[in-house]
Amino acid sequence: MPKTPQTSAIRYISHGANDLFWFILPLVLPLLLVRYNLSYARAGGILSYYLAITAVGSYFMGKISDWIPRRLIMGIGFYIAAAGLIAAGFAGGFTSFLIFLAITGLGVSTFHPAMYAHIDETFREGKAKVLGSYEASGTTAILLMFLINGALLGTIGTRGVMTITAIPALIMGTLLIKTKSIDTGTPRIKKSSGNINQEQGEHPPVILFILFLLSIVLRIASVMAILNFLPTIFTNHFGLQPDHAALASGLFFAGGIAGSLAVSHFSRSDRSYRVLVFGSLLLAPLIAAMALDVPMVFHYITVIILGSIASGLVINQNLILTSLGSRFGKGEAFGILMAVMTLSQSISPALFGLSVDSWGFSTSLLIFSFPVLASAGLLFILSKHILKVTRL
Known part of the structure; x- marks a missing residue:
């Protein structure tokens, strides 16, 4: 059964192993700026390139996960991601670095759509608590990565920390493939109508699903632009050393654990x-x-609170998504979500880098506080319709 303690442990630990790949690049970005002589715009472009590939892969992997065993998709994806990240760390030139980074992104994209669908289909009750533990497991792993790799960064460098980050993926890939209980049933067979969830009855209007995704895009654009540049902000804006900046950035994830x-x-x-x-x-x-030009302790506290709220919102958006996206297969719906979130996450670092090159960090931070306000406004406008759907 998918609710056994062993399966639960693999679910949460594998999430942590996958989430490491989402934030290893921001952690080493201050050193990549020097290695490849990058501008802030070009550095943001690397993050955008990596995340855009992950976004496209997430959509297709979500669709595929409605057809074939999810443990195989996720397990093989771990192998691909690990191989790509290790190779990227030892890449001789910038072009080869980008090629291996693309391979890494494809491997990373296999996990979240399949695992979110697994959780949604497995837990009909207490889903929020499971999602909370799930998000906390990923955030805990990222925090540990920032603490451990941040301490080692000055000693073993970019190649060393990228290799260390890939090792858990090799282990979890093997365990996932062997854990048949992670599959909640045989893959879905589409009906002749092409609608997997037709038996669920009337579906919410697709435009509501689209507008809800837009609200997520706006929020992610603000938060992830800051988060992906957080070590660089602490290094080049606040003047911390790269290893201290990595530790300070970890405060976001410490807050995220508490929030989740x-x-x-x-x-x-x-x-x-x-x-x-x-x-x-x-x-x-x-x-x-x-x-603001205030003592650093103020910024540390701000980052903790920012991480706490941002992580808590992810849980709530996923609870709503299953109602709004009921016309899709579970894997497909969460594949769409991850694709949209990751595309937003991929575009925002490049835009933030361009903004920093043009106007500096302070002005850019002010500018990027506005998309999340627009997200709240859009949700408020949609309030009547969303509340009706979430009570179904």
């Missing part, structure tokens, strides 16, 4: 909309506050 676990205890689909609106409103001033 706290929110999971009171989140339900009928409350999630309100949490999204008020949480998004709080994110805007927190991002803008990082532009």
Whole structure:
């Protein structure tokens, strides 16, 4: 059964192993700037390139996961991601670095759509608590990576930390492939109508699903632009050494652990909309506050709170998504979500880098506080329709 302790452990640990790949590049970005003599815009472009490949892969992997065993998709994906990241660390030139980075992104894209679908189909009750533990497991792994790799960065360099980061993926890839209980059933067989979920009855309007995704895009654009540049902000804007900047950036994920676990205890689909609106409103001033010339302890606290709220909002958006996207297969719906989120995440670092090159860090932080405000406004406009759907 998919709810055994062994399966639960593999679910959470594998999530942590996958999430390491999402934030290893921001951690080593200050050193990549020097290695390849990059501008901030070009550095942001590397992040965007990597995440764009992951986004496209997420959509297709989500669709595929409705047809074939998800453990195989995720397990093989881990092998590909690990091989690509290790090769990228030892790449001789910039072009080969980009090629191996693309391979890494394709491997990374296999995990989240399949695992989100597995959780949604396995847990009909207590789903918020499972998602809370799931998000906390990933955030804990990222925090440990920033603490450990940040301490080692000055000693073993970029190649060393990229290799260390890939090792858990090799282990989890093997365990996932062997864990047949991770598959909640045989792959879905589409009906002749092409609608996997037709038996569920009437579906919410697709335009509501699209507008809800747009609200996610706007929020992610703000948060992930800052997060992907956070070590660089601490290094080049606040003047910390790269290893200290990595440790300071880890505070975001420390807050994320607390936020994920706290929110999971009171989140339900009928409350999630309100949490999204008020949480998004709080994110805007927190991002803008990082532009202030104040003691560093203030920025440390701000980053912790920012991470706490941002992580809590991910849980609530996923609870709503299953209602709004009921016309799609589970894997396909979460594949669309991950593709949209990752595309937004991929574009925002490049735009933030361009903004920093043109106007500096302080102005750029103020500018990037506005998309999340627009996200809250859009959710507020959609309130009547979303609340109706989340009560179904």
